[in-house]
Amino acid sequence: MLLTVEGLATSFGRMRAVDGVSIAVPAGRTLGIVGESGCGKSVLSLSIMRLLAAPGSIIAGGITFDGQDLLAMPQRAMRRLRGRDIAMIFQEPMTSLNPVHTVGAQIIEALRAHDAAADPRATAIAALTRVRIPDAAAAMDKFPHQLSGGMRQRVMIAMAIACIPRLLIADEPTTALDVTVQAQILELLRDLQAETGMGLILITHDLGVIAEMADEVAVMYAGRIVESASAQDLFDDPQHPYTLGLLGSIPRLDLDRARLTAIEGTVPPPHAWPPGCRFAPRCPFAITACDAAPPPLRELSPGHQAACIRAPL
Amino acid sequence: MILQAENLSKHYGALRAVEGVSLHVARGETLALVGESGCGKSTTARLLLRLIAPSAGTIRFDGQDITNLPAGRLRDIRRRTGVVFQDPYASLNPRLRVGDAILEPMQVHRLGTAAEQRARMQSLLGLVGLMPSHAERFPHEFSGGQRQRIGIARALAAGPELLVCDEPVSALDVSIQAQVVNLLKDLQSRLGLATLFIAHDLGVVKHMADRVAVMYLGRIVELADKRSLFANPRHPYTRALLAAIPHPDPALRGRLRPLGGDIPSPANLPPGCRFQTRCAHATDICRRHDPPLQDGVACHHHAELPPMDMAYAGALSETATRRLARFAEAAAERRA
Numbered sequence: 001m002l003l004t005v006e007g008l009a010t011s012f013g014r015m016r017a018v019d020g021v022s023i024a025v026p027a028g029r030t031l032g033i034v035g036e037s038g039c040g041k042s043v044l045s046l047s048i049m050r051l052l053a054a055p056g057s058i059i060a061g062g063i064t065f066d067g068q069d070l071l072a073m074p075q076r077a078m079r080r081l082r083g084r085d086i087a088m089i090f091q092e093p094m095t096s097l098n099p100v101h102t103v104g105a106q107i108i109e110a111l112r113a114h115d116a117a118a119d120p121r122a123t124a125i126a127a128l129t130r131v132r133i134p135d136a137a138a139a140m141d142k143f144p145h146q147l148s149g150g151m152r153q154r155v156m157i158a159m160a161i162a163c164i165p166r167l168l169i170a171d172e173p174t175t176a177l178d179v180t181v182q183a184q185i186l187e188l189l190r191d192l193q194a195e196t197g198m199g200l201i202l203i204t205h206d207l208g209v210i211a212e213m214a215d216e217v218a219v220m221y222a223g224r225i226v227e228s229a230s231a232q233d234l235f236d237d238p239q240h241p242y243t244l245g246l247l248g249s250i251p252r253l254d255l256d257r258a259r260l261t262a263i264e265g266t267v268p269p270p271h272a273w274p275p276g277c278r279f280a281p282r283c284p285f286a287i288t289a290c291d292a293a294p295p296p297l298r299e300l301s302p303g304h305q306a307a308c309i310r311a312p313l
Numbered sequence: 314m315i316l317q318a319e320n321l322s323k324h325y326g327a328l329r330a331v332e333g334v335s336l337h338v339a340r341g342e343t344l345a346l347v348g349e350s351g352c353g354k355s356t357t358a359r360l361l362l363r364l365i366a367p368s369a370g371t372i373r374f375d376g377q378d379i380t381n382l383p384a385g386r387l388r389d390i391r392r393r394t395g396v397v398f399q400d401p402y403a404s405l406n407p408r409l410r411v412g413d414a415i416l417e418p419m420q421v422h423r424l425g426t427a428a429e430q431r432a433r434m435q436s437l438l439g440l441v442g443l444m445p446s447h448a449e450r451f452p453h454e455f456s457g458g459q460r461q462r463i464g465i466a467r468a469l470a471a472g473p474e475l476l477v478c479d480e481p482v483s484a485l486d487v488s489i490q491a492q493v494v495n496l497l498k499d500l501q502s503r504l505g506l507a508t509l510f511i512a513h514d515l516g517v518v519k520h521m522a523d524r525v526a527v528m529y530l531g532r533i534v535e536l537a538d539k540r541s542l543f544a545n546p547r548h549p550y551t552r553a554l555l556a557a558i559p560h561p562d563p564a565l566r567g568r569l570r571p572l573g574g575d576i577p578s579p580a581n582l583p584p585g586c587r588f589q590t591r592c593a594h595a596t597d598i599c600r601r602h603d604p605p606l607q608d609g610v611a612c613h614h615h616a617e618l619p620p621m622d623m624a625y626a627g628a629l630s631e632t633a634t635r636r637l638a639r640f641a642e643a644a645a646e647r648r649a
Binding site: 037054074206207211232237244245251252261266284313 | 349350384407444458459486487488489491494498516517553555556557562565567569570571572576594627628629630632636637639640641648
């Protein structure tokens with residue numbers, strides 16, 4: 001296993017933004033993490049990178065990357081690992097790229113930080129070529145504002161994969177993009193994975209992107225994983241009411257429905273999480289027992305777990 | 314016809330943001346304008362709202378030519394048009410209590426007595442699913458979805474006949490988006506509102522619209538009844554949009570067909586058809602002549618294109634369908 005996260009809990013003061021999360025990512029495979037704002041998916045990825053800003057801290061659990069205990073790793077070694085072995089891309093490339101430096105300068109800087117290339121310029125051009133930027137040598141001298149949104153996201157990906165990381169964490173990488181550009185970027189990520197065998201954690205709220213990309217899926221709600229399955233099982237046999245609600249919320253092109261099956265209410269903030277099942281206040285299937293204690297993930301079929309005492313529904 | 318535009322154009326110097334757009338919205342119907350960033354859909358909406366002046370063309374509201382109406386005489390049109398924006402937080406005054414924000418349009422247009430205005434404000438809050446007590450709170454105390462409900466209540470305050478929604482759900486989380494889509498649809502049928510619905514999400518458009526206009530680089534390339542647009546998309550760009558959407562069905566994996574290349578700059582348009590630089594069917598004539606919108610499609614070759622493989626949309630599994638029905642049932646029981 002390339003990455004294993006066991007029982008991870010990350011707190012901000014008294015709030016546990018991530019509460020007992022376990023995931024595993026093998027090399028060459030894609031784990032999709034689904035959830036909406038405030039579910040803890042971004043805190044989870046920052047925890048893996050050990051990039052939490054104070055007062056965020058990991059209070060329980062373990063993270064193992066390629067046999068190394070990341071939580072015991074000294075800062076220096078962690079810095080070397082970040083960007084080289086584990087890289088990350090974000091939703092909005094314009095805020096992650098430096099507007100006053102050329103694209104080339106930024107990729108070269110990243111390579112130098114890791115002493116990762118004998119000829120950083122050639123390696124940077126190779127990275128831009130790998131993300132299918134036409135005329136990569138000319139693109140090196142461009143500033144971020146001179147590129148389209150799709151091209152900027154490619155540059156971000158080029159920076160992230162310049163050192164050929166073994167794990168790429170992509171946090172809503174296509175959410176800000178138009179659908180035709182999104183399709184290009186998804187295809188690119190899949191091709192890069194096939195070329196380099198990297199593991200991919202794809203964080204998104206879009207179940208369409210999950211169905212297209214993920215091998216395994218973890219659905220997160222209010223800091224916890226509420227369902228975990230292969231992508232095929234998750235869509236064929238959705239078990240958790242929250243997963244069902246998400247499926248019902250998407251307007252589908254294959255159906256004509258008078259109403260969408262929406263989930264009532266909103267995601268509660270961490271300080272207002274109920275003591276029992278955190279989805280219970282919004283769940284149409286909730287019974288009194290749901291409020292007693294947080295339901296553990298239970299295996300309902302091989303490799304398919306859900307944290308719901310009422311499952312199978 | 315509540316709204317009608319003919320040959321509407323907006324040029325900023327060499328930049329042709331909107332070119333020769335003709336459309337109409339009938340009473341009680343929803344017309345969706347779809348397209349990707351930079352296609353001119355939002356500029357078109359601003360032209361129709363007379364927030365910016367067109368370079369050419371005419372706009373009629375309820376039969377009256379408003380193209381050159383001076384600002385002072387637009388008051389009545391403004392009262393009869395409600396606007397819902399993408400980001401309700403940016404469109405609500407942070408220092409105005411929610412109740413006052415909803416009262417404002419009624420006060421501006423002097424609709425009824427103060428007591429009648431307050432009563433209407435309270436009933437609007439109920440209509441969009443908020444509580445009477447929410448009137449005393451400020452916008453920052455609400456979640457994104459609730460703020461959009463406030464934005465909708467405000468848009469409805471002056472009793473509009475036309476609602477213009479500019480990406481009203483695209484900033485919201487999926488589950489919240491569904492709530493707001495349901496609300497808008499309920500309101501439409503209850504109030505019989507005509508709606509111009511601007512969006513980039515074809516799923517939301519299919520759910521909301523009666524007719525759909527697809528825009529690319531400032532032009533409408535296809536305009537059709539919703540059913541026929543989704544059952545038989547005729548313009549290569551419409552097809553490319555549909556083929557680029559990832560659907561929630563893993564059986565369709567690997568079938569995305571990304572459109573090649575980037576959208577050209579509207580300041581430096583290609584000769585002929587605007588889509589020819591990215592179109593697999595482009596020939597000589599496409600590079601020479603810009604095809605007009607005729608019979609709902611602007612493409613030289615639309616009649617020769619093979620039908621699109623309509624398996625693109627995928628399907629929900631039987632188990633998922635059954636459980637979802639149970640979910641909907643249980644949710645309805647709980648509401649009742």
